Structures are given as structure tokens and as C-alpha cells.
Amino acid sequence: MQVVIVDDDPSTLFITSAVIRRIDDAEPIGMGSPLEALDWLACNTPDLIMIDHVMPDLDGMAMLERIRAQRHLADVPVVMITADTSVKLRVAALESGCTDFLTKPIVVPELLARAQNLLRLRLGQRMMRDQAAVLRIRVEEATAQLRQQAQELVARLARAAEYRDPETGLHIERMANYSRVIAESLGLDPEDCARLAEAAPMHDIGKIGIPDAILLKPGRLTDCEMQAMKQHPVIGHAVLQGSEHPLISQAAEIALGHHEKYDGTGYPRGLRGEEIPLSCRIVAIADVFDALTTTRPYKHPWPLETAKAYIVKHSGTHFDPACVDAFLRAWDAVLAVHHAHPDPDFAGADSPVHR
Template identity: 90%
Template structure:
């Protein structure tokens, strides 16, 4: 443990250093100049500082105030050594952050006892700080592990949904990326953008409860079949609801609300405007755009510009205008995502609509 001694008197510096050496694991660092000491202290953190009161250039009070002005020295104990026993000095020093006092001429047993006590306290303080850092690290590790487990659960459930509807190919990957860049274009917090991209692939998990005859039908659905299909948001929400993990909670929210429309004509609840969670309003654009531009058993892919025009045309009715504006600002990124994740060649029938 390092003990800095600041005293312009060489004999006092020698004696004080000799006393500190008698303490186990204590290393005295003597400084004859307060300016030299402050330069050293600017880049080092000792465990105890002993300061003489009367010195040239700067007195002990000046040194004390400059020490306490540095954040890394804020909790280092400081002892002022002085022949001045006035209450005024001691009160002023205590108000400036002085820890203790020693009276000149130094009494060796008193110096030894006070220094030992302060170093024990400092050691305990360091051990508590280290323990807090260890606990903080363990909490961060546990949090990261929980996040990883939630991400894995989301990925596996999304993969399960994809096995039910294999023709969608890389749909969930593309629409997750689209959702993220739209969120970024809206100026959302990076953590919120990342969580949205992780939760978005779960939007259609409810399709695991839709019969294959309806889910994979190569053509338009009848009204009764469409009513069954429109149950998938409720099914998906039922699968995901009740979790305390933010990622799963957001995935449940998206599963329920991604077919709501800005004008209130969507399903399953008919929410309107900002009643629809923002994540759902973002995913609605990403999901529809990718559905339009991707081949399905019931339709051929639309040209990118045609799909873009569709999104713009339905701004304020199907889609949140602010999210549409964000989609347009991110158009270059949207095109890059589309080109980076192409589906295999597919020949379908153009049913002229998306589900």
C-alpha cells in the first residue's frame, strides 16, 4: 500500500518514511515539493497521503483542496501534519476533506497507530470495492446469459414457424433487418432497435396454430378461411405472453399487433393510430413490404418500386406516416438488405394479394 508523504523538511520526511516502513506491506513515497507531489498524484492513486501544513509554493490547505478536486483521489484518506493546533485551521481542513491530523513534533507511536488504522480502513474499502465489482460482473454475466437464452428461444420458435411455411424462405431475416433500419431512421435508441430486430422474427409464430390446408393454400382464401388465418396474431400472443423478459414481451406485443392498421381497420383489435405500439407499426411496414416483394405459393413477387409505391399510397391508412417517412429515408439500406438475402428462384401463381 502506497503512502505519499509531502514535507519540505528532509529530516521530518526521513523519519516519517522510516515509520511507514514499519507497517507491513506499506511503501512510503516521499515528496519534498508540493508541486512535485501534485504532479505525481495526478496520475497515481495512493492509499494514504500525509501533508505538512507549512511549505513553500503551496501550503497544506492548498494541496488538500487540489487533491480533493481530483475524482480518483476523492476517497483517499489525507492526514495533515501541523504545529498549529487552532480550532479554526482544523475546522477549515475538515471542511476541505481532511481525514485526520498529526501534531508536530511528530510522536512516532501516534503516527504509527494512526497510519496503521487508516491503512486498515483503506484496505477494507478497497476490498469492498473489489467485491462490488465482482458482484457487478456476475450480475452482468447472468444478465447476458438470460439475454442469450431469450434470443435463442426466439430464434428457435421463429424457425419452428418457418418449417410450417417453408416457401417464405428468408422472410423473417429480411423483415427483421427492415424493421431495424426503419427504427434507426426514426432515431430510436440503439438498444431498442436491436431488441426490435430480435423480436420481429416472432411476428408470425401464431401460424403454428393454422391448419396446413389454409396456411399453404396455393390461391386466394375464402372468407371463412381468412377468418381462421386472422387468428394467428391471437395465437402468437398466447404463446409468448406472460414472460418477464423484455425481448419476449416485445415479441408478444408484435405478434398480436403487426396486422393492426393506422386507420383502425386492422385486426385483431382494430386499434387506431398511436394506440398501436410503435414496434407493431414498424413491423407492419417491414412485413408487408417483404411479403409484396417475395414470391409466395399464391403470388409472384412485386417489383421493388411498385411495392414502395404501395407503402407510400397507404400511408395514413394502413401505415403510420412517420414510419413510412422513416422507411423512405432508409430506402438505400432497404435495397441493400433485399439484395443481400435473396430467396431461391420460385415460380408461383399471381393471386394479386398478400396475407
């Protein structure tokens, strides 16, 4: 353990250093100049600092204030060595962060006892800090593991949906990235943007409960079939609800609300405006835009600009105007996502239907 001793008197410096060497695992670092000592302390963190009160260039009080002004030295014990026994000085020193005092002329047994006690306290302090650091690391590791497990669950459920709906694979990848791009354009926190992109692929997980005759039907659905299809948000929410994990909880929220419309005409609950969770308002644009611009069993892809115009046209009715504005601001990033994950050509019928 390093003990810095600052005293312009060579004899006091020699005696103090000799006493410190008698303490197991203690290394004295003697300095005759307070300015030299401050330069050294700027880049080092000792376990104990002992400073003389009366020194040239900088007295002990001024040096004490500079020590305490440095964050890495804030909790290092500091002993003031002084011949001044006045209460005024000691109170002022204590208020400035002094830990203990030694009175000149130095009494060796007292110096040894005080230094040993302070170094023991410092050692205990370091051990507590190390234990806290270990605990923090373990908590971070456990949190990361839980996050990884949740991500894996989401990925596996999304993969399960692909087996029911062949169009889902590239669709969920694109719309997840569209959702992240819109969230970033809105200025959401990076962690929220990342979680949204991870949760968005679960928006249509409820389709696993829809019969193949409806889910895979080419062309338009009948009114009865459409009513059955409209149950997939409720089914998806039932699959995901009840989790305390933020990712699964948000996935459940998105599954239930991504077909709600800003004017209240959506389903399944007919929510309006900001009653609809922001995550759902974002995913609604991403989901519809991807549905319009890619091939489906029931439609050809729309040109990108035509799909963009559709989103703008329905701002304030189907879509949240603020989210539409964010979508438009991020248009270059939207195009990049679209071109990065192209669908194979598919011969279908022109239709704006979005299921």
C-alpha cells in the first residue's frame, strides 16, 4: 500500500518514511515539494497521504483542497502534520476533508498506530469496493443472460410463425428495421430503439392461430374470413402477455396494437390517437409500408414512391402524423433497408389489401 509523505523538512521526511516501512506491505513515497507531489497525485491513487501544514509554495490547507478536488483522490485518507494545535485550524482542516492529525514533534508510536489504523480502514474500503464491483458484474451478467434468453425466445417464436406464413421471414426483418429507423428519427433513446426492433418481429405471431385456408388464401378474403383474420392480434397478445421482461412485454403490446388506426377505426380495440402505444404507431407504418412494397400471394409490390404517398395520404387517419414525419425524415434509411432485403419475384394480383 502506497503512503505519500509530503514535507519540506528532510529530517521529518526521513523519520516518517522509516516508520511507514515498519508496516507490512506499506511503501513510503517521500516528496519535499507540494507541487511535485500534486503532479504525481494527478496520475496516481495512493492509500494514504501525509502532508505537512507549513510548506513553501503551497501550505497544507491549500494542498488538501486540491487533493479533494480530484475525484480519484476523494476518499483517500489524508493526515495533516502540524505544530499548530489550535481548534480553528483543525476544524477548518476537517471541513476541507482532512481525515486525521499528527502533532509535531512527531511521536513515533503515535505515527505508527495512526498510519496502521488508517491503512486498515483503507484496505477494508478497497475490499468493499471490490466486492461491490464483483456484485455489479454478476448482476450485469445475469441481466445480459436474461436479455439473451428473451431475444432467443422472440427469434424462435418468429421462426415458428415462418412455418405457417412463408412471407414472414424477410417481412419481419424489414419491418423490424423500418421500425428502428422511425424510432431513431423520432429521437427515442437508443436502448428503446433497439428493444423496439427486437420486439417488432413478433407483431404477427398470432397468425399461428389462423387456419391455413384463410392465412394462405390467394386474393381477397370474404367478410367472414377477414373477421377471423382480425383475431390474430388478440391471439398474439394471449401468447405473449404476462411477462415481466421488457422485451416480451413490448412484443405483447405490439402484437395487440399494430392494427389500430390513429382515427380509431382500427382493430381489435378501436383505440384512437395517443391511446395507441407509441410502439404500435411506429410498427403500423413499418408493417403497412412493407406490405405495400413487397410481393404477397394476393398482390404485386407497389412502387416505393406510391407506397410513400399512401403513407402520407393516410397521415392522421391510419397513421400518427408525428410518426409519418419521422418516416419521411428517414426516407434514405428506409430505402436502404428495403434494398438490403429484397423479396424474390412473385406473380400476384394488384391489391392494397393488408392483412
